[in-house]
Amino acid sequence: MKRDVFDLLGSYTEESVELTGDTPLSASRIRKLTMAGIGQNSRGERPERGGRNIIRSTFSRSLLIAAVVASLCCLTAFAIVYSLRDAARADMGVSTAKPIPEWTEYEDGGSADGEAEGTHASLLATMCSGQQVYAYFEVSPVPEEIAAAIHSGSTSPLYEWDLSGISASGCGYFVEQTGYDAEMQTALVKVSLRGEELATVGQLELELVLTQNLKEVQSYGTVMIPVTESESVSCPADEVVVNRKAHFEMAWRADFPPLDIPDYASEGRIRRISVFAGYIEVELETPDMSQWFRESNAQQAGLEDERKKEVLFCNNWIISVNETLKDAALNYTDGTHDLIAELPRDYAAAWQLDHDYVDTEGKEIQVYRFIPKQAIDLSLVESVTVCGTEYSFQEVDENLF
Structure with missing residues (x-):
């Protein structure tokens, strides 16, 4: 099911990003990005994701x-x-x-x-x-x-x-x-x-x-x-992402008057991490929208419009993912590393939700991407650290995928 959620970042604030000067977040630039949408959701079968996938011109x-x-x-x-x-x-x-390459x-x-x-x-x-x-x-x-x-x-x-x-x-x-x-x-x-x-x-x-x-x-x-061949490195992961009242309030206050709800903890899990030359991707499994509304007590908001429900649901997980991954690091073969959120980028939120992989009608994998300004050399990438756990791309058995 195609989901158009370009307006889901209205509640997100990132103070570390310089917003002066020319930015792709201007109205005219957003117009270009949203004219065609992102993807037609002609899902079919997704490309296989292995440990190191080669998806690869005399005078x-x-x-x-x-x-x-x-x-x-x-x-x-x-x-x-x-x-x-x-x-x-x-x-x-x-x-x-x-x-x-x-x-x-x-x-x-x-x-x-x-x-x-x-x-x-x-x-x-x-x-x-x-x-x-x-x-x-x-x-x-x-x-x-x-x-x-x-x-x-x-x-x-x-x-x-x-x-x-x-x-x-x-x-x-x-x-x-x-x-x-x-x-x-x-x-x-x-x-x-x-x-x-x-x-x-x-x-x-x-x-x-x-x-x-x-x-x-x-x-x-x-x-x-x-369109030439490209590479990626990928590995399974198991990292908890918790959505709490503080995240709900950040997502809610952008568009609605204050709503008093008790604290709660709704859990999602990062199931896979992949790195491409052009972006870093995580796959997040969340409760379906109905379950999340019950766990968060958001039903007391009385929202009838399904679109507003979907916006609130997605906004909450965008905030939770960005908080969970704020200290995530890309580790290189020479022993150095970069904090992913500190790599130069164009967008306010470090991790962007890809709406082609959102299905609020069931427990589904949501895909989030960090899109850096410059290319990543995959030959130098060794692992990713998330919440203190290092996930290595070098030790993945390709036969498992």
Whole structure:
């Protein structure tokens, strides 16, 4: 059953996140993420999750002089391409010295011409990871004043990058400008896509457009994106997540007047932890919504609207999961570790609920994801520590899954 729960984070407050400047939580950016929704809930069979799953492109004198002249003329262009490509690597946190399998670079890959003469988009690189795809494009021409307005977030007029069409209709997306070269009037545009379909399709097709005040003013053509193989590491877990009165009050007070209920403890359990290059995922088993309403005494709220019940139910577990995992750590093979919640991210809540895996009509696995700004090198990941317990990816017997 498809659940649209993008409004479930209204009650969540994260004081450690800097909210100044450009943020994907602006109204215009939320519009992009929610237009298509996240996934069509065409569940079918989910990809098998093992311990380390591989879900995985002699000259004459005159000719010589001509070649030299041509190379000098192209020098600036080659430098621009390199600088944009390098900017894409820096944005995703990858390098040629330490490549990861999920990162792929293209030479004039998937290039397309727009409807207007001279407009052009070319695929520079992708990072494909499970149900996520990141694609970086070189787009031209983009006037300097427009690029500056996009970078600054100016709303007068409001210029934004968007997609006019995408072949994976069930995917959510976000488009942003991450670099620009004024001399060549060329922008580096990043498209972030998320959806179940991305784990199975071999390619995507999308059309990059520039909008002004939410209306399309320029198309840069339709580009093909190869969806390459990716890896993941996964292990079973058994960690208790408790939902209590304090969590209920945080979820409730955002939308309703105060409600006096006794303290309670409703238990869920984290059953699996997985790490992909693009995100960290936990699977949480919770009581069904009816059982939770009884345990929490929330029935005294008198909510009749099923939608409001669902929002309250999901909001409670979002808060509980984020509290339980606030000290969770990603451990590396060199003995170092990172607190997951302190890794750079775009969103307020560290752990985001994936609504495609929520079924409030029965005891169901809810899926939560931490989505970092930059890629994770899986070859360096050894284990995850949750509530003091270390869950190792190195000791999992793949034959068990």
